[in-house]
Amino acid sequence: MKRPLLHLFYKEWIKTRWAFLGMLLLGIATMLYIFTAVENKITLQGAKTILLRILYDEPPVIYYASFRYIPLLTAIAVGISQYVPEITQKRIRLTLHLPIGNHTLIAGMAGFGLVLLTLGNLLYTGLFLYYNVRLFPAEITRPVMISLTPWLLSSYIAYNFIAMIAMEPGKWRKVAYSVIAWYILQFFLVGDRPHGAFGASIPVLVLMTILSSGGVLYTSQRFYKGER
Amino acid sequence: MEPNYVIQCINLTHYYGKKLVYENLNINVAEGRILGLLGKNGAGKSTTINILNGFLEPRSGQCLIYGENTQHLSPATKRRIGYLIEGHVQYAFMNVHQIEKFYSGFYPNWKRDAYFNLIDKLKITPHQKISTMSCGQRAQVALGLILAQDPDLLILDDFSLGLDPGYRRLFIDYMREYAKAEGKTVFLTSHIIQDMERLIDDILIMDYNRVLVQSPVQDFTSRFKEFTFELDRDDVELKEHPLAVNVEHLRNHYEFYTYGNETEVKQLLESQGIAYRNFKEEPMTLEDAFIGLTGKY
Amino acid sequence: MLIKIIRIIAVLFAVTAAASVLPRLYDTTFSSRGGRGHKDIRYSEILKDFIISEYVYSSEKSHTAGQTIYYDRHGKSYSRDSVDQLFLLDNVSQLAYEGRFPDTICGMAVTPELVSSEAFSQYYSAQPGLYYGLCELRDRKSYTSRSLEPRDLFRITPEGIQFIVCETNQIDEEKSRRFTTELTRLDFRFPALRMWTSPDKSVSEAIGYYVTDSKNYLYCLSMELSTPVVQKLEKPDNKNIRNVNFGKSSDIRALLITEDGDTYIQHPDLSYTRLALPSSLGKSGTLNGNLFYRIFTLPDRNRQTTFVFDRDFRLLDSCSLYYSPRPQSTAGVFKELLLPLRIGQTAWNGFYADWSPIKRFIWFNLILTAIALYYKRKNGNRLSDAFTVTDLLLVVVFGIYGFIGIFAFPLKRSQKEIVKSKSADL
Numbered sequence: 001m002k003r004p005l006l007h008l009f010y011k012e013w014i015k016t017r018w019a020f021l022g023m024l025l026l027g028i029a030t031m032l033y034i035f036t037a038v039e040n041k042i043t044l045q046g047a048k049t050i051l052l053r054i055l056y057d058e059p060p061v062i063y064y065a066s067f068r069y070i071p072l073l074t075a076i077a078v079g080i081s082q083y084v085p086e087i088t089q090k091r092i093r094l095t096l097h098l099p100i101g102n103h104t105l106i107a108g109m110a111g112f113g114l115v116l117l118t119l120g121n122l123l124y125t126g127l128f129l130y131y132n133v134r135l136f137p138a139e140i141t142r143p144v145m146i147s148l149t150p151w152l153l154s155s156y157i158a159y160n161f162i163a164m165i166a167m168e169p170g171k172w173r174k175v176a177y178s179v180i181a182w183y184i185l186q187f188f189l190v191g192d193r194p195h196g197a198f199g200a201s202i203p204v205l206v207l208m209t210i211l212s213s214g215g216v217l218y219t220s221q222r223f224y225k226g227e228r
Numbered sequence: 229m230e231p232n233y234v235i236q237c238i239n240l241t242h243y244y245g246k247k248l249v250y251e252n253l254n255i256n257v258a259e260g261r262i263l264g265l266l267g268k269n270g271a272g273k274s275t276t277i278n279i280l281n282g283f284l285e286p287r288s289g290q291c292l293i294y295g296e297n298t299q300h301l302s303p304a305t306k307r308r309i310g311y312l313i314e315g316h317v318q319y320a321f322m323n324v325h326q327i328e329k330f331y332s333g334f335y336p337n338w339k340r341d342a343y344f345n346l347i348d349k350l351k352i353t354p355h356q357k358i359s360t361m362s363c364g365q366r367a368q369v370a371l372g373l374i375l376a377q378d379p380d381l382l383i384l385d386d387f388s389l390g391l392d393p394g395y396r397r398l399f400i401d402y403m404r405e406y407a408k409a410e411g412k413t414v415f416l417t418s419h420i421i422q423d424m425e426r427l428i429d430d431i432l433i434m435d436y437n438r439v440l441v442q443s444p445v446q447d448f449t450s451r452f453k454e455f456t457f458e459l460d461r462d463d464v465e466l467k468e469h470p471l472a473v474n475v476e477h478l479r480n481h482y483e484f485y486t487y488g489n490e491t492e493v494k495q496l497l498e499s500q501g502i503a504y505r506n507f508k509e510e511p512m513t514l515e516d517a518f519i520g521l522t523g524k525y
Numbered sequence: 526m527l528i529k530i531i532r533i534i535a536v537l538f539a540v541t542a543a544a545s546v547l548p549r550l551y552d553t554t555f556s557s558r559g560g561r562g563h564k565d566i567r568y569s570e571i572l573k574d575f576i577i578s579e580y581v582y583s584s585e586k587s588h589t590a591g592q593t594i595y596y597d598r599h600g601k602s603y604s605r606d607s608v609d610q611l612f613l614l615d616n617v618s619q620l621a622y623e624g625r626f627p628d629t630i631c632g633m634a635v636t637p638e639l640v641s642s643e644a645f646s647q648y649y650s651a652q653p654g655l656y657y658g659l660c661e662l663r664d665r666k667s668y669t670s671r672s673l674e675p676r677d678l679f680r681i682t683p684e685g686i687q688f689i690v691c692e693t694n695q696i697d698e699e700k701s702r703r704f705t706t707e708l709t710r711l712d713f714r715f716p717a718l719r720m721w722t723s724p725d726k727s728v729s730e731a732i733g734y735y736v737t738d739s740k741n742y743l744y745c746l747s748m749e750l751s752t753p754v755v756q757k758l759e760k761p762d763n764k765n766i767r768n769v770n771f772g773k774s775s776d777i778r779a780l781l782i783t784e785d786g787d788t789y790i791q792h793p794d795l796s797y798t799r800l801a802l803p804s805s806l807g808k809s810g811t812l813n814g815n816l817f818y819r820i821f822t823l824p825d826r827n828r829q830t831t832f833v834f835d836r837d838f839r840l841l842d843s844c845s846l847y848y849s850p851r852p853q854s855t856a857g858v859f860k861e862l863l864l865p866l867r868i869g870q871t872a873w874n875g876f877y878a879d880w881s882p883i884k885r886f887i888w889f890n891l892i893l894t895a896i897a898l899y900y901k902r903k904n905g906n907r908l909s910d911a912f913t914v915t916d917l918l919l920v921v922v923f924g925i926y927g928f929i930g931i932f933a934f935p936l937k938r939s940q941k942e943i944v945k946s947k948s949a950d951l
Binding site: 046047048050051052055056134135136137139140143164173176177179180183184186187190193194195196197198199200201203204208211212214215217218221 | 661
Binding site for chain 1: 278281282283284285303304306307309311313315317318319320321322326329330331332333334335
C-alpha cells in the first residue's frame, strides 16, 4: 500500500508543484513586505511609538493585514491545480480505476493537499515568528499569533470545500456548496479587530476544520454511484 | 464445458429518470474473447461501459468481473483490468516518462520495455507533455501503458475516436496480436465498424431498450443477409412480415434484410402476388449489416 | 455508514452558513424592529428632582417628524423655555452668552468660569479593557528633560519586572533589577495580574500604574527621576479589584469596581467611600459631575437608573427610566416564525446562537418536517433508517436551515435498495 500511495503523491506533486511554489513565493514576499514596512516605520517614528500604536491604537494597527488572504489563496491554488485536471474530461475515472480502494484514493489525494498546506502554513508561521520575535516582545507576538490562527485555518476549510465541490457531479450543487463555503469562510477571515481577538472562537474553528475534511468522500461517492 | 466468463452482466436494467435505457440485459464475455459493443448513439453503450467500470449503479441487476460486483471491485481485480477512456484521455499534465513512473508503482508486473518500445517510436521531445501531443500520439501512449500493465481484461471505450487511419490500423494490429498471443479478454466499443471487423471475435449490437444481436461475428455475418430487388410499385409494405428484420426502399428499389434465405424471401413475395425483378443477394460488410439491422436514421 | 455521518456533518455546515447569513439578509431586506422615541433623564439642581425628556414621533408609521416633551416623575409637564431655567449648571455657555446667567445658584455665589471648571463627564466600566501586559512607565519629571523620556516598555512577569528597550527588543537588566528589588521589598508577589493607568498622559505620569500582584494585593507603581516609586495601597474593604477607572475631577483619584460588583471612590488621600450603587458587574456607566453633584447613570436590561450623590458621595436621590420593549413590526414577527436561530461570533466571546421563542418557530418547523417526510418517503427512505430520522430531527430543530441542508446534501438510497424495498412491500 505504501508504494502505490507514494506514486499517487508523485502525481499530485506534479500537478500542484508550480502553483504551490508560486504561492509560497508570494507568501514569503508578503511576509518580507510586512516586516520591511514595519522596520521602515520604526526607523521613521521610533520603535516605542510603533509598539504603542500597535498595542493601543483605536482602530487597531494590524500591521500583518496583508497576510490575511495568503493561506486562503494558497489553498485555492493547490486545490484548483490538484482537482481541475481531474475533473476536466473526467480524468478522475483514471484515478478511480487504479488498483487501490476508492476511499483510500480520494483520501490520499486530499491528504496530500492538506500536507502541502500544512507545510506552507508552517513556513509562513516560522517566517512570521522569526521576524516578529526579533522586533517585538511576546506581549505582541502572542496575541498576533492568535489573530493569525483563523487565517491559517481558513486554508484547510477552503481546500476541503474545493475538493468536495470538484468531486460533486451536479453543477447546481457545486454552486450551492460554493455559497456554503463562502459563508463558512467568513468565520475564519476575520480581521480589523485588536490583536488576540477571536481567540475564543479558535476551538470551534479547529473543530469545523477537522469536520470539513470528510466532505470529499461524500461527493466522490455520489460521483461513482453516478448520482446527478 | 461451460466457458469461463470474465464479464457477466445479469438482468441489467437501467433508467435515467423515467427514461428506460435497457431492461434485463444479459452479456457474457468468455475468457480470451474479443467482444465489440455496437449501437447507435443513445443506445446505452456508454451506460454499459460506466456500469462495467463501477461509475454507475444500475437500477437493478448486476455486473460481475472475475466474479466480483463492479460496484465493489477489489484492488487485486482492478489490477487485472486495463481501461482506455474514450478519446485516449490521460493525465495530460505529465510527460511520457512521468506517466510511466506514475503507473509503474501500482502494477507489480509492470513491463517497462513494452511501454518504451512503443514510445521510442514517437517523434516527441523527452519532456513533452501529453497535452501537447496529437490524438494519435496520445493513443500510442495509452496503448503503451496498457501493454506495460499487461492486464488480463481490457476495456476500450471508443478506441478509434480521433485517430487517423494509420494510427487506427496500428492500434488494431497491436491489440489483436497482443490479445490473441497472451489470451487476453477484450471488451470494446467503437463507431468505426470496419476497425471492429478486423479486431473482434464476438459482437453485441444494441438498439434502444434491447439487444439485437449477441453472437460470434462469423455467425452473425453468415446468417444475416441483404437481398435487393425491384418492384413495379413503391408502396409495398413488407416490414411487418416476421421474415423481415428491416426493409428500406428508394422508389421501387427495395433492400430486404433478413435471417432467412433467398428461397424464403422469394416465397414471401410470390405469396403476396408481388412481381419482382433483379433479385439478388448483396455481400455485406459488418457495417452494412449493422446499418441494415438497426436502420438508417 | 461513514459517508452518511459525513453527510450529516455537511448538513450541519449548511445549517451554520444559513443561520449566519439568512437573518442578516432578512434584516437588510425587511426592517424587523419598530422605531421608538428617545428618552433621557436629568437632575435639576433647582427643583431638586428629575426631569425626563422624551422625543415623540408625530406619526407611528412615519418616523420623520416629532418633538421633545418634558415632564417630571409626577407627570407634570414643562415647556422648553421653562426647562432651560431648571438646568443652570448644564446651560452655562448659553445663559452666559445671553447674559441670563445668575449670580447665585441654590444660595451659592457662582460665576460661569467656576461652574464650567467644576463640570466633567466620564465613562467607567466594571469590565477591564484590552490588556496586553506591556505598558509605558513615564517619569513624573519627564517634562523637565528629554533624557527622562522612557525608551522602554515594561511588563511584570513571574521573574520580576522587565523593561524592554524598544529599539533592540532586549531587556534593560539594570533598570529591571532596581525596580524588581523595590517591588520585592514591599512584598510584591510576581507576576502582576493586571495593571491600570489613566488615559490622560499627565495623570498617568503623576500617578503611574495601579497593579495587582498574584495575591491580589494592590500597588501603585511610578517613577521619578528614573527611581522606582512603589506604594502598597489598601484595598477597599479588603476586596479584590476587578477594574480601575481613573477620575477626571480633583476629588476622585480613581473609581474602583471590586470583584463583587461594588463601586468605590478612591479619594486623593487614598481613602475610600463605597457608593450606594447596585452591582456594576457586566456594566458600563457614566459619571457626570458639576458644582453640586456627582451623578451616576447605570444601564440595565430594560431600564436606565440615575443616582445623584452630593460632593461627599452621599446618595441624595435616584430614578429609573424604563424602556418599553420595542414594538415588533410584522416583519419581526415573521422573522421569528421563519428563522429559528441566528449564529454569529463576537471578537472576545466566541460563537453564539440566538434562538427565537420556540412557540413562534416550532409550527413552521413541523410543517417543513412534514414536507421533508413526504419527499423522503417518495424517494424510498424508510423511518426505520436512523439517518432518515436524523434528517427529520434536523428539520424539526433547525427549521428552514435544516430543510435546505438535507436537500442540498442528498442521500438517495441506492437504486437496488429502492427496488428491494418495493418488492418487499409487494
